Structures are given as structure tokens and as C-alpha cells.
Amino acid sequence: MASMIFCDCSSSTTARLLPLSCHKLRHSCTPLHFSPYLTFSISSSKTSFPFLSIKSHASSTLISAKMATENTAKVIDGKSVAKQIREEIAVEIARMKEAIGVVPGLAVILVGDRKDSATYVRNKKKACDAVGINSFEVHLPETSTELEVLNSITKFNEDASVHGILVQLPLPSHMDEEKILNSVGIEKDVDGFHPLNIGRLAMRGREPLFVPCTPKGCIELLHRSGVQIKGKKAVVIGRSNIVGMPAALLLQREDATVTIVHSRTNNPENVIKEADIIISAVGQANMVKGSWIKPGAVIIDVGINPVEDPESPRGYRLVGDVCYEEVVKVASAVTPVPGGVGPMTIAMLLSNTLSSAKRMHNFS
């Protein structure tokens, strides 16, 4: 299900660029297809659906009725929210520097010569520079040994001027990724993927040291858009360790009633249709149709998928997991792709690095 994911959800994961000739790529949302269950879903749900008073309408009538309302969802502007967060972080960093003379530091370990990885690392460095975080980088050759990578991590673990450590993924195939990631000190694991962090995230009454960046960004977008989470039905589509699962745990911590939909879910559209809040992180272009959405739902679209586009200079354009032009007519709010969750990931990485420095120096 996640074969086409194309975003840097882990903040340390290099995008997996797939061949653009892939037959699965779709130009646009497929035509609306109203199967019998849709009629069922709309007529039997308890959702308010004010422009439909007669339950036995034929599907075609439903379409016309919906189109006639010209409902347009609020667009959640992740780029603008991320900019605001970066500004807040810059202010906090300046305040800490002035008060106790400490500047947060983020170290990145890059192994090999993947161009996309190098681009991500460069973007992270730029983002750090812009808010006043010190960047440290070790670039090791593709042929390095596991021990050399581990030694670099140990050095950063022991370096008091480093408050966050990222190992840029993917690592060369001869290395044990789990072993290397686990060697990052838990108090500097700004990606938040250490099982100890995830365990604390899952447990009531425990606090993780760091929340993984992309899911944290999703929740931050909901908060800053004034979306109430408590008591709402939330569906997370996708159960990856880096987005879906931690996003579900976060929604649960905020008192939503959460269901995770995954590749083994039967009739996922029926489950998704029940949700007040949807976070989609599967990496399938335009998978979620307008007809799958409960009217008024809020949608956070994490997927960033390439689809062929001969009119684009690059030959492709990026779309989300959600068929934007359809859902925008049904949802109350939706994140665009690009410009939705994407910009939030690096903002949350900066936020985690700042939190780490504050915690280490007991500064609040």
C-alpha cells in the first residue's frame, strides 16, 4: 500500500523516487463512482446532511444535490503555519541564547552519495541556519563500515553542543539500520523513532522525549486550525512506524476515538466515511475519493505522490493520497499537496531540537 510514498516523513528518510513511467500513476482523480454502499452510507449515517432530506434519492440525484451546494473546504495552509512556527522557534532560540548562552545544535550523519539525501540534508541545514540552530554534519563514503557510522554517533552522543542527532536514511544496504538507529542516545533522538519513545507515546501517564516529526506536524496543523480532536472519530490511513502508527497514538492521547485503516482493511471506504478527522499516509495518488468522506470532515493528507504530467517541465507533478478536487467539495478543511503537511516536518524537527536543548539545560 505504501509503495509510492514520496515524502520525507521521517525527517531523516530520503524520498523514494519511483519511475515516473509506473503504470499506477494517475493524471487526476478517477471519475466519481457511486457504488450501492454509498447510497447506504449517506442515507443511513447520522451525519447531518442538510441538503438531503429524502433518504431514497438515487445516486445521480445525490451528485447533483452535492454539486449544487458548491461546498468548498477551508484549505489548511501548512506552508504558512510552518513559517509561523519557525519564527516562534527563532524567537525562543534567541531568548535562550541571551539568557543562558546556549545555542541548540543538530547533527546529521549522511552516508553515501545519493543526490536526494544530499538535498534533504542541505535543506535541513538551511532551515537550521534560518532559526539559529547550529548544524553539524558528518559525510561518510558509501563504503564505510558500520563501526565508522557507530563511532560518529558515539561522538555526537557525547558532544554537549549537540542536542539532536539524525541519521539520514536510507543507509547503504550492508548496514544494520535498526542497530545504527538504536545507538542514537534516546535524549538526542529528535526523530522520535526509538521504541522507548514510541512506547511512552503509547502509554497513558508516560511522556515521550520526542514526538516523531510528521505526525507531530499533523496534530499541530489540527490545533492551529482550531479543530477539536477530543471526542471525535478519527481514522488514520496507513500504519507505518514513521507516520500512521504514531499519528494514531497522538490522536488517541488527545481523546479521539481512533481507527487505523490499512492494506488488510475490508471496505476501507466505509470506515473512512465515519471519520470526523482523517489523516492519510499511504502514498497512493488520489486514493481517497470524495465519496469516501463524511460531509464536514477534516482531512490531513500526508502523501506526496508523483503523477505523470506532460505539461509540467519535470514531466510530473505531486499530488496527495486524497483526491483533492473531489474532497474539497465535501470536507470542511483539507491540507493541499504540496504545501500542507510537507513544510511541517522540518519545522517539527527544529522544534524537537529546541526542546531537547531546553530540557538538557533545564530552561523553560
Place this chain on the structure above:
Amino acid sequence: MASMIFCDCSSSTTARLLPLSCHKLRHSCTPLHFSPYLTFSISSSKTSFPFLSIKSHASSTLISAKMATENTAKVIDGKSVAKQIREEIAVEIARMKEAIGVVPGLAVILVGDRKDSATYVRNKKKACDAVGINSFEVHLPETSTELEVLNSITKFNEDASVHGILVQLPLPSHMDEEKILNSVGIEKDVDGFHPLNIGRLAMRGREPLFVPCTPKGCIELLHRSGVQIKGKKAVVIGRSNIVGMPAALLLQREDATVTIVHSRTNNPENVIKEADIIISAVGQANMVKGSWIKPGAVIIDVGINPVEDPESPRGYRLVGDVCYEEVVKVASAVTPVPGGVGPMTIAMLLSNTLSSAKRMHNFS
């Protein structure tokens, strides 16, 4: 929501006996109450409901139709399954002893003089003796210091003949429970509550060293009853660290589509009604009604709740979270209380202790 839980779900948690005069206690299930949503749920769900062919039946007709079928769920006999598991464990222990001369050992640390805690520890010792596990026990006075408890744990952590360590809960109020529990070596944490274990349980591609005993018992009951989990809709009622949350993670690992219902869930009955599999762990006597259950669902009832019963010599009897006499007419299978999940917890503790010894001695 969990105020009345009364079972030893943690395998190290002493039951919280509540005053039996509590006004919340109920003698039996409340009368069936068919609210309008039930008619909705039954008539609109895609569930096969063979004895109801006309969707617009009135509620009263539904009841009569259902009663006429005399549907009776299969009773999942936890006592008998647990006995079988204990026998299998005894065989394995004998085989290991003969092959490599190693006998698994379980250490229990009991602090204070709570009678219920003493009873639980005694029962665990008996269960260990019966399968051939060596028992170790330290009994410290109520006035012990935290350091004395920590020292006992350290001793057992270092003792090669001990493969599992349990700290009997609750601890005296002057002690930091989290600190003490975290001092149990992860490789001997047979309760499986360490955040590192829970994190691994939550993550795809990671394996916990131990699965918490009660949730493990629930899944084992499903497996041994031939219930397919993959692709099914499962609802877990309750989100405690010791049962609800790990049970949901386990169901998710088995490819169910899982929703956790909790005290902040709106209209929980509507969510529960969608489930093919229900695990209830809230500790509310008879909370889940027959009308909340999808026909043919499988129900695992973890709650063990006391209700007043003047006819019982003790003045009370034990019932589950689920209104047994109602759901037995709707479900396809259900665990009784007592005699369902209860006996499984100690069986799983023995199983975890055996697994630990096997892992430490690389015996399979």
C-alpha cells in the same frame, strides 16, 4: 471508566476490591432497551442477518425474530484452555530440563501486608510449582525504603537462575512505582509493561521480548477458538496500559482493523456494534448490552466486577463488563466471567517465564 476493575490483569496487580455497597453495583443486566439507533444499525448494516429479511421491521418485531431463533453463543472456556496451556508448558519445561539442565525461575517481590496481594503471590507460586518453574520470593515490610526494593530487584536481575521478575502491585504509596518497575531488567520483565517492550509491540518489524499477560491471553483464546482476526473489525473497550492498549496493538499486529473505545467516545454503542471481535476491559459490570453487539460477533470479556448478591455466601458475585445473558443470544462466541480470561493471565505469565529461560539459554 475503569474505577471498578477487579481482576489481576497485570499478573502483578492486586485486585482493587471496591466496597460492595457501592451504588453502582447492579444485580443483573438492565432490561433490553431498544433505542432508535438499533433499528438503524440492524437494518442498514451489511452484516448477514438471515432471519431478518425486511428492513423496515419495527423494533419489537426484531426482538421477537431474534428470540425465536434461540441463538446461543459458543462459550469460550478459558479455564480449560489455560489448563491445556499449563500442561504444554510443563512438557516444555521437562524437555528443557532434560536437554540442558535448566529450570525456569520466576521471582516475585511483595512489599507490605495486603491480604489480596499475598493471595495472588501464593497463587502464582502454586501455578509455578505445578508446571515445574522455580519460585523465588522476597517479602519486604510496608515500611521498607525504595532503595531496599531496588536492591532486591538488582539481585534478581543479576541472578542467572531467575528468568522473570514480578513486582507485586500496588506498592506502598511512598514509593515511585514507575522508577521501581523500570529497574526490572528488560530481558526479565515478564509482565511486558516496560515502555521499550510496548514500543516494540507498537512498531512493525520489531518484536517485543514479552507480551503483557492478559492481552496475550485474550489473543490466545481467539486463536485456540479458531477465530480469524485478519481483516476483521475489532473494537477494544478501554485503553489501559495493562490491557486495552496492548490488546489493540496485538489485534493490529494480526491485521485486524482496530478501534479503541474509551470514556471520551461519543455513542460507544454505535462503534461497538460494528465490531466482529470485541475485547472489553473497562471494569464496569454489565455495561455492554446485547443490543450493542453485531450478530455473530466474538466477545472476550476481561472485566471481573463484583455485584451484590444476597444469595451468595460472600454477599456478592462476579460478572463481566458484558451483559452475558443478553449477548449470549447475539454473539457467536463469548468468554464467561469467571472462567474466561481470568485463568489465562497466570498461564501467560508461566509462558513468558518459559520463553525467557529459553531465550537466555538459546533453547528452542
